[in-house]
Amino acid sequence: MTLVSLITFAAEESEHTGNVAAETVVYGIVALVVFTLLAFVTLSYRNVANRHSPKAEAYARAHANDVQRVEHGH
Template sequence: MTLATILVFAAAESGTHGNVALETVGYGLTALGIFGTMALVTVSYRNVANRHSRKADAYAEAHANDVQRAGHGH
């Protein structure tokens, strides 16, 4: 027997192939769950800078002289 005939017999014995799209639904649901979780984490960090604006203003006022104003990062 050659390799080709062995492969033909192995393919013939498997019989039914089933629905390949249905077999891979789990991967899609897993990816949807992971991306949904990452989206929730991203949304939870929304507007964080404005929660502490009083602290940011105080820090900016205290360190106003530390910033060089040369323009365009020069």
Template sequence: MTTAATLIALAAEEAEQRGNVQLETVGFGVVALVVFAALALVTLSYRNVANRHARKAEAYARTHPAPTSEGHGH
């Protein structure tokens, strides 16, 4: 049998054994949830990174003064 014939035979077999399609797609939601949770952990790991080095923060504050409320005319 060729690959195409095998795929057609498998598709015909599977069509006869239809299950609950909604349950088959739950895995996609679970995978998406895990991926987004991992991305959230990566994002949260960068919280407060600027304040880890006091010497650098002080040097930046000296060279970049705080903006005044009248600076932009808003």
């Protein structure tokens, strides 16, 4: 067998007769599910600072003397 006949035989064997669009739609569905889950994780962090504002204000009052006042760029 020559190299050309081997390549031809391999091409004939690997020929695909199914619907490629139907086979790859699963990848799109998986990507959609993953990105939707990531969007829910991102949205779960909305307004986190305001949920704990009384605790943050109490900490700021307790440690007001520990903070140095520094001007920007100086």
